[in-house]
Amino acid sequence: MKRIGLFGGSFDPIHTGHVRLARFLVDALALDRLIVVPAAVSPFKTGAPAGASDADRLELCRLALPDEKIEVSDIEIEKGGVSYWIDTVRAFASQYPGDELCFVVGEDQLLQFHKWRDYREILSFATLVAVRRETDEGDGGFAAYFAAHPEIAARSKALAFEPFPVSSTEVRAAVGAFADVSALVPPAVETAIYRRGLYLDDEIVRMIADVKSRLSEFRFFHSMCVADAARRLALRYCGDPKSAYIAGVLHDATKELSRKEGLAYMDGHGVCATDMERRLKKLHHAITGADYAKRVYDPGDEIVSAIRYHTTGKTDMTPLEKILFVADFISDDRDYPGADGMRRRAEGSLELCMEEGLRFTIEDLAKEGRPIHPDTVACYNQVLLQTIRKEQEL
Ligand code: DGI
Numbered sequence: 277m278k279r280i281g282l283f284g285g286s287f288d289p290i291h292t293g294h295v296r297l298a299r300f301l302v303d304a305l306a307l308d309r310l311i312v313v314p315a316a317v318s319p320f321k322t323g324a325p326a327g328a329s330d331a332d333r334l335e336l337c338r339l340a341l342p343d344e345k346i347e348v349s350d351i352e353i354e355k356g357g358v359s360y361w362i363d364t365v366r367a368f369a370s371q372y373p374g375d376e377l378c379f380v381v382g383e384d385q386l387l388q389f390h391k392w393r394d395y396r397e398i399l400s401f402a403t404l405v406a407v408r409r410e411t412d413e414g415d416g417g418f419a420a421y422f423a424a425h426p427e428i429a430a431r432s433k434a435l436a437f438e439p440f441p442v443s444s445t446e447v448r449a450a451v452g453a454f455a456d457v458s459a460l461v462p463p464a465v466e467t468a469i470y471r472r473g474l475y476l477d478d479e480i481v482r483m484i485a486d487v488k489s490r491l492s493e494f495r496f497f498h499s500m501c502v503a504d505a506a507r508r509l510a511l512r513y514c515g516d517p518k519s520a521y522i523a524g525v526l527h528d529a530t531k532e533l534s535r536k537e538g539l540a541y542m543d544g545h546g547v548c549a550t551d552m553e554r555r556l557k558k559l560h561h562a563i564t565g566a567d568y569a570k571r572v573y574d575p576g577d578e579i580v581s582a583i584r585y586h587t588t589g590k591t592d593m594t595p596l597e598k599i600l601f602v603a604d605f606i607s608d609d610r611d612y613p614g615a616d617g618m619r620r621r622a623e624g625s626l627e628l629c630m631e632e633g634l635r636f637t638i639e640d641l642a643k644e645g646r647p648i649h650p651d652t653v654a655c656y657n658q659v660l661l662q663t664i665r666k667e668q669e670l
């Protein structure tokens with residue numbers, strides 16, 4: 277006979293508190309298996325179009341709990357609509373005949389438990405495990421509640437747990453504010469939230485949808501990875517994470533225009549470019565992309581300029597320009613030889629990372645016999661002269 281725990285909730289999103297509780301339950305109840313059951317949530321109920329879909333919440337739970345003993349079930353989400361716990365418990369009881377089932381409720385839920393649909397039948401299938409805050413002075417009203425409901429008490433046990441002080445509401449607000457959420461959610465969840473653009477304000481959600489419609493799946497994925505990398509670099513180097521993220525989302529928006537379309541864009545919108553820039557197709561998307569961002573979203577000169585120079589670089593780059601330039605080299609989707617070295621370098625210094633990236637680009641271009649834009653050369657020379665030791669002979 278196995279002992280199986282059920283842990284339901286909306287997990288919008290799953291956070292560090294949930295993860296700690298899940299691990300605690302496995303140990304404290306000596307579970308063979310813990311099944312996390314995200315509830316179906318009506319998109320109308322949560323309101324915000326930026327909210328996470330059922331599939332998003334499910335995937336975030338899976339990313340948060342890569343644990344042999346913990347599994348995430350899509351039973352309620354597959355069913356859709358309002359779920360009643362009795363249906364879920366009944367389904368698991370028939371899936372695991374002869375095994376021992378228990379399910380977890382928090383303090384607030386316990387005090388309402390006698391109002392749950394068919395709660396007696398629920399208790400015929402599974403033991404109720406009520407988790408109360410270890411920090412509470414009293415017992416969270418548990419004793420009084422159990423005294424008033426002996427038929428519930430007979431099938432329940434109480435567990436004290438020091439909760440990690442975070443709520444999903446708080447996480448959503450912190451994500452939307454581009455605060456550092458690394459302590460609030462597991463690293464894989466943080467990455468997935470920003471790669472998917474969850475819990476962000478409408479304007480950014482619109483940008484993401486627009487970029488998605490303009491690019492292939494692969495290029496869109498790259499853009500979102502760059503957005504997340506830029507956001508992280510901004511947190512690390514005291515830049516503005518929101519601007520960095522927006523610059524990342526938009527930086528390659530016009531990348532898939534053909535040479536003809538790129539030139540037509542420049543001519544149609546009166547965008548200035550030198551003869552060399554018009555001939556080098558690889559540079560078109562930085563020039564048209566900056567104009568596109570300004571025209572459609574007007575996100576501010578700094579972001580527009582970061583997009584404009586993300587391919588070549590230039591002298592006297594602002595922190596945001598450097599951040600986007602580096603993010604494009606180190607985003608998670610990059611797997612060229614040396615990518616990991618670049619990521620490590622970016623942890624230490626944006627300039628050292630730029631120097632290496634520019635050297636790499638220039639070497640590559642020279643080997644292939646392609647022209648090197650003067651901005652690329654000027655940028656390389658400037659970071660090189662800044663990063664090498666002054667007394668070093670050149
Ligand atoms: O748009 P991405 O592929 O994400 O990255 P990017 O905008 O940095 O573009 C990289 C490409 O641009 C790469 O193939 C090298 C090319 N490139 C960068 N600087 C120069 C350049 N090509 C020429 N001809 N001259 C440059 O100075």
Ligand code: FE
Binds near residue numbers: 528
């Ligand atoms: Fe680019």
Ligand code: FE
Binds near residue numbers: 498502604
């Ligand atoms: Fe890019």
